[in-house]
Amino acid sequence: MGFLLFSKNGQLVLAVIAFLAVLAILLLVARFADRMKGRGQTVVMTLVFGGPALLLLAVGLIYPAIRTLWMSVMDARSESFVGFSNYAYLFEGGLTALGNTLLWVVLVPIGSTLIGLVYAVLIDNSRFEKVAKSLLFLPMAISFVGAGIIWKFVYEYRGSAQEQIGLLNAVLTWIGLEPLRFLQDSPWNTLFLIAVMVWIEAGFAMVVLSAAIKAVPNDIIEAARLDGANAWQLFARVTVPSIRPSLVVVLTTICIATLKVFDITQTMTGAEFNTQVLANEMYDWSFTFGDNGIGSAMAVVIFVLVIPLVIYNVRQMNKNKAVRG
Amino acid sequence: MTTQALTAVNPTKRPSGASTLKRAVTNRIGSAVALVIAVLWTIPTFGLFVSSFRPEAEIKGSGWWTILSNPQFTLENYAEVLGGATSTNLAVYFQNSIVIAVPATLAPLILAIMASYAFSVLEWKGRDVVFVAVFTLQIVPLQMALIPLLRIFSGTEVTDTFPFLPLWVAHTIFGLPLAIFLLHNFMSEVPRDLIEAARIDGAGHVTVFLRVMLPLMLPAIASYAIFQFLWVWNDLLVGLTFSGGSRTVQPLTAALAAMTGDRGQDWHLLTAGAFVSILLPLVVFFALQRFFVRGLLAGSVKG
Numbered sequence: 001m002g003f004l005l006f007s008k009n010g011q012l013v014l015a016v017i018a019f020l021a022v023l024a025i026l027l028l029v030a031r032f033a034d035r036m037k038g039r040g041q042t043v044v045m046t047l048v049f050g051g052p053a054l055l056l057l058a059v060g061l062i063y064p065a066i067r068t069l070w071m072s073v074m075d076a077r078s079e080s081f082v083g084f085s086n087y088a089y090l091f092e093g094g095l096t097a098l099g100n101t102l103l104w105v106v107l108v109p110i111g112s113t114l115i116g117l118v119y120a121v122l123i124d125n126s127r128f129e130k131v132a133k134s135l136l137f138l139p140m141a142i143s144f145v146g147a148g149i150i151w152k153f154v155y156e157y158r159g160s161a162q163e164q165i166g167l168l169n170a171v172l173t174w175i176g177l178e179p180l181r182f183l184q185d186s187p188w189n190t191l192f193l194i195a196v197m198v199w200i201e202a203g204f205a206m207v208v209l210s211a212a213i214k215a216v217p218n219d220i221i222e223a224a225r226l227d228g229a230n231a232w233q234l235f236a237r238v239t240v241p242s243i244r245p246s247l248v249v250v251l252t253t254i255c256i257a258t259l260k261v262f263d264i265t266q267t268m269t270g271a272e273f274n275t276q277v278l279a280n281e282m283y284d285w286s287f288t289f290g291d292n293g294i295g296s297a298m299a300v301v302i303f304v305l306v307i308p309l310v311i312y313n314v315r316q317m318n319k320n321k322a323v324r325g
Numbered sequence: 326m327t328t329q330a331l332t333a334v335n336p337t338k339r340p341s342g343a344s345t346l347k348r349a350v351t352n353r354i355g356s357a358v359a360l361v362i363a364v365l366w367t368i369p370t371f372g373l374f375v376s377s378f379r380p381e382a383e384i385k386g387s388g389w390w391t392i393l394s395n396p397q398f399t400l401e402n403y404a405e406v407l408g409g410a411t412s413t414n415l416a417v418y419f420q421n422s423i424v425i426a427v428p429a430t431l432a433p434l435i436l437a438i439m440a441s442y443a444f445s446v447l448e449w450k451g452r453d454v455v456f457v458a459v460f461t462l463q464i465v466p467l468q469m470a471l472i473p474l475l476r477i478f479s480g481t482e483v484t485d486t487f488p489f490l491p492l493w494v495a496h497t498i499f500g501l502p503l504a505i506f507l508l509h510n511f512m513s514e515v516p517r518d519l520i521e522a523a524r525i526d527g528a529g530h531v532t533v534f535l536r537v538m539l540p541l542m543l544p545a546i547a548s549y550a551i552f553q554f555l556w557v558w559n560d561l562l563v564g565l566t567f568s569g570g571s572r573t574v575q576p577l578t579a580a581l582a583a584m585t586g587d588r589g590q591d592w593h594l595l596t597a598g599a600f601v602s603i604l605l606p607l608v609v610f611f612a613l614q615r616f617f618v619r620g621l622l623a624g625s626v627k628g
Contacts (some may be wrong), residue, residue: 012427053436068472141610143603146581263578267563
């Protein structure tokens, strides 16, 4: 008993056992309900199979989201109503974060989709396709924190008198330029953080787009070639329009992921040197400064920015379903 | 691997036209560009890996590319992050990450398999409306639920005895909408006749669920399990906020993030530490890449 309660591995085992026990009870109830007839059975079955998940979502996601909405119009301690002043802050103190976030949301999807697409086309059907894909895809398995450390090392700066240990500054000094403080010097530092996110997301874009490219029927391309289209025209006028639905999905998915990412700024610059973004500012206000009002308002803004993207995404998917039949 | 994933996504399409396109693209420039991208995408990780085996003085004094002229390697850095003094020891956080990730992968997975059964096989009033609602929940950013969910746990005595509980529950809840959506997609592709036939033979829902559905769902289950595991292992936000900054429960990512803040120049520790943290995901990823790609395509292309 002591092992299960007082050691970490014990708690892990205990949690799994407890969880499986609950499942066993649920399935046992369902087993009895199998003998019931008519509506009663359906009700019990639905509750057994769907109930636990729906209950968790209601308590852990729907209720908290509504409460956050409410907290965003209250003061720091959620005690008195302050109207929209928390949101007003966004356009005063939070302007840097808002501006940077917009930059992230525009550049990351475009950058990673472009690189993913070009790469997918170039390696298609080559002998090394499988390996080549793994290389680009690998950063997907790495945490943002891990990627942050990897790139912080690449960007590492030493004064020009010292030997550079960061790859980029070493390259700069080799070709005779002064080393740069990549992460400290605003406004360019934001771009160097964005590059990290592009590095992570390009693999995702590449895999999805590669599958889409392979699905473009051969005869369309043959026909265009017979009409005398060159490589660029084939790419721009045939391939890209054919994979448009996948492009939209990739762009919007990366957009949404980018809006929520706070780990990169947190690890690489601590959101200093004008690199603040919304998701990071939300964390700072809620957990470092303890102001739930502004923190919640930031969360709501992220949510509001996500909504149109999702609606667009769903609309596109429905449209494609209608076209495909 | 990819062709399999491809047929799963688009079984009706005709043979690929990409090969023709490829031939048309000027080959040599194309290959060069692809090579440059591949190198750019690999070099940073490679540099980190090489550095993690260099002695502290070497890492801090010269670039990792100098190993060719000055090959010096040591396991000292790993010894320090895995078994050194408390302040630099990451072994305990590695264990925390495992204790967090295993239940936080199993729970949403199993709950979602059950829920997708309720959404695809069982027929009840309002089913489609509720499913759309669950689907919609995917758009709610984690940030929206963070503080109130945290409040539910704070101050309760359960968390004194079971400090990992908030992390497990939070990850389970945040994982559920995507899990239900993905698994429901797979489950609704199982032919109805198969289920009907089993029902006519007298099988109850429990039997259909355990004996018919589960075996058929295994590839989908594997896909989602990898996703969720990687997600939880790599997560920082939930790990930071739901652990209350406590060393007993914080995951590896949180410890590493703290280390980059406090010991930003200790590259011998950071490189080794980062590699310890990405090792397990990389193994999982390479061993199960096929399932991972399939899940990715199903989630984003199929809709």
